[in-house]
Amino acid sequence: MRPARVLLYGALALGLLATLAPFAWMLLGSVKPTGEIVANPSVWLPRSPTIGNFEQLLSKQNFALYFVNSTVVAVTCVLGNLLFSSMAGYAFAKLEFAGKKLLFGLVLTMLIIPGVTTFVPLFVLVSNMGLSNSYLGLILPFLVAPLGVFLMRQFIRDIPDSLLEAARLDGAGDARIFLRVIVPLCRPPLATLAILTFLGQWNNFLWPLVIAQTEDHYTLPVALALFSVGANGTNYGLLLAGAVTVVTPIVLLFLALQRQFIQGIANTGLK
Amino acid sequence: MTTLAPAKAVPTAGPPRTEPPRSRGRARRTLIAWAFCAPFIVLFGTFGVEPVFSSLSMSVTDITARDIRTPFSVDFVGLAHYTALFQDPTFLRAAVNTLYFVVVGIPLTMIIALTIAVALNSGIRRAKGLFRVGYFAPVVTSVVAVAVVWRYLYEPDGMINSVLAVAGIHGPDWLNDPNWAMPALILMAVWRHFGIPMVIFLAGLQSIPADLLEAARVDGATRWQAFRSITLPLLRPTTLVVAVLLSIGYLQFFEEPFVMTSGGPLGSTTSISYYAYEQFGFGNYGMASAASYVLVAAIALLSLLQFRIFRAKA
Numbered sequence: 001m002r003p004a005r006v007l008l009y010g011a012l013a014l015g016l017l018a019t020l021a022p023f024a025w026m027l028l029g030s031v032k033p034t035g036e037i038v039a040n041p042s043v044w045l046p047r048s049p050t051i052g053n054f055e056q057l058l059s060k061q062n063f064a065l066y067f068v069n070s071t072v073v074a075v076t077c078v079l080g081n082l083l084f085s086s087m088a089g090y091a092f093a094k095l096e097f098a099g100k101k102l103l104f105g106l107v108l109t110m111l112i113i114p115g116v117t118t119f120v121p122l123f124v125l126v127s128n129m130g131l132s133n134s135y136l137g138l139i140l141p142f143l144v145a146p147l148g149v150f151l152m153r154q155f156i157r158d159i160p161d162s163l164l165e166a167a168r169l170d171g172a173g174d175a176r177i178f179l180r181v182i183v184p185l186c187r188p189p190l191a192t193l194a195i196l197t198f199l200g201q202w203n204n205f206l207w208p209l210v211i212a213q214t215e216d217h218y219t220l221p222v223a224l225a226l227f228s229v230g231a232n233g234t235n236y237g238l239l240l241a242g243a244v245t246v247v248t249p250i251v252l253l254f255l256a257l258q259r260q261f262i263q264g265i266a267n268t269g270l271k
Numbered sequence: 272m273t274t275l276a277p278a279k280a281v282p283t284a285g286p287p288r289t290e291p292p293r294s295r296g297r298a299r300r301t302l303i304a305w306a307f308c309a310p311f312i313v314l315f316g317t318f319g320v321e322p323v324f325s326s327l328s329m330s331v332t333d334i335t336a337r338d339i340r341t342p343f344s345v346d347f348v349g350l351a352h353y354t355a356l357f358q359d360p361t362f363l364r365a366a367v368n369t370l371y372f373v374v375v376g377i378p379l380t381m382i383i384a385l386t387i388a389v390a391l392n393s394g395i396r397r398a399k400g401l402f403r404v405g406y407f408a409p410v411v412t413s414v415v416a417v418a419v420v421w422r423y424l425y426e427p428d429g430m431i432n433s434v435l436a437v438a439g440i441h442g443p444d445w446l447n448d449p450n451w452a453m454p455a456l457i458l459m460a461v462w463r464h465f466g467i468p469m470v471i472f473l474a475g476l477q478s479i480p481a482d483l484l485e486a487a488r489v490d491g492a493t494r495w496q497a498f499r500s501i502t503l504p505l506l507r508p509t510t511l512v513v514a515v516l517l518s519i520g521y522l523q524f525f526e527e528p529f530v531m532t533s534g535g536p537l538g539s540t541t542s543i544s545y546y547a548y549e550q551f552g553f554g555n556y557g558m559a560s561a562a563s564y565v566l567v568a569a570i571a572l573l574s575l576l577q578f579r580i581f582r583a584k585a
Contacts (some may be wrong), residue, residue: 020408023420052382087311095307114573124325125317144319145319236525
């Protein structure tokens with residue numbers, strides 16, 4: 001290798017090390033007893049590794065339940081977004097109807113409205129519906145998103161009309177065309193949408209924080225956020241184990257589907 | 272073999288085949304289309320569009336937490352909240368802090384993202400995938416989880432100061448020093464977000480033809496000259512996309528102060544979003560909504576400005 005190339009690799013490796021250092025610290029710390037974590041000068045490798053922190057998360061804290069809650073909310077939101085966005089995306093892309101331009105304009109405008117703008121009225125609305133501290137209250141506001149419809153519409157628009165016409169000539173109605181022609185062709189944008197929605201919901205914390213009022217409805221980030229400001233705030237080992245529990249599933253999913261993750265986020269610029 | 276088929280198909284290709292059923296057919300089509308949109312429209316209308324309008328109307332009323340169940344007892348106050356906002360030193364501080372975060376954070380994120388993207392695109396083969404995945408990893412993590420670690424990294428005797436100490440620098444108490452809390456949050460935000468512009472830049476770089484750069488090199492241009500006069504100009508559309516996305520995201524600066532500093536110390540990391548959330552917490556729904564609309568205006572303005580500037584230069 002030429003020296004310039006060696007230098008380039010060296011710099012990239014150094015940058016990577018710095019980027020991943022917080023993860024390494026998190027993982028190593030989660031298997032240390034708290035005494036070792038706060039030791040000064042700090043040590044990287046655990047001297048007496050233990051899974052005690054994780055055991056405590058499961059036995060004294062209800063992390064298994066929070067894990068289930070997080071999964072239920074995220075998966076339901078993914079399914080809702082996939083189904084409803086592809087249906088609406090099909091209508092916007094391939095059907096002519098009164099009000100289409102206005103509706104789609106609304107979808108585009110909503111793409112840039114910051115979350116904090118809708119936060120207060122959304123909270124008032126969901127409270128008035130009697131849905132605070134319920135799964136429905138956690139899920140309903142995120143069951144559809146303008147981004148999903150936008151993504152699906154852009155992709156479906158590029159599907160040649162001749163395919164739809166051929167199905168129509170064979171006597172297929174719109175429902176059949178949607179299920180048999182459109183959906184099977186839409187795997188790439190559906191994968192992108194599924195990943196973006198899952199990621200957003202898995203990491204979502206502000207909404208569940210105000211909606212979930214009792215422990216049985218906490219999601220993982222809510223539990224961890226409340227946990228770290230509570231009496232356990234100095235129990236670093238436990239906190240780090242909690243952080244590992246929140247981060248590991250999404251990182252594993254990311255490693256398994258890295259291409260789709262990166263492409264999806266690069267294409268939309270959102271997460 | 273199909274040269275005749277399209278010509279034959281022409282008469283039946285137009286949507287309305289005969290005159291009378293035309294309007295009935297159109298009504299039917301609209302009905303079907305609306306049926307496809309119905310679940311989306313109902314949910315999007317209820318939980319997306321309606322709150323936008325209702326927060327706009329809240330911003331001109333004296334609604335507070337006590338009025339939730341009696342929406343008709345609130346009074347119209349005009350632009351009082353907006354004038355109050357601009358007389359509130361806490362809000363002005365929040366606006367300045369948000370500007371600080373945006374003005375420093377956006378260029379820093381873009382430079383780091385572009386540097387790594389260029390390095391990854393400079394012909395390396397080995398471990399390219401590993402680097403891309405590794406640099407991107409912070410993007411997928413939960414801010415709450417990451418905050419646990421970063422709070423520890425920023426302790427007076429934490430990892431960052433240990434590294435600085437090696438270089439002979441006595442690091443500050445990052446999160447408790449009004450001068451250093453914001454830089455600390457900026458660094459964390461850059462770490463969490465640079466992966467997104469990095470992959471967008473990578474895609475942009477890959478679309479620049481390699482022979483263009485090679486030709487410049489043959490003509491005696493240095494790497495830096497080729498980068499400045501070929502790569503950068505051709506990357507302008509990508510840069511615009513990145514700049515707009517980052518502006519929209521960074522103007523909403525909220526998560527880092529929420530999980531790391533609670534807007535402190537001494538209000539030095541309170542952003543506009545954080546201010547709005549605090550007002551919501553106090554029950555001042557009208558003020559919270561007004562503050563969030565100032566943010567909407569800022570986002571719209573900045574995006575527009577960037578499109579103007581880039582179009583003028585292009």
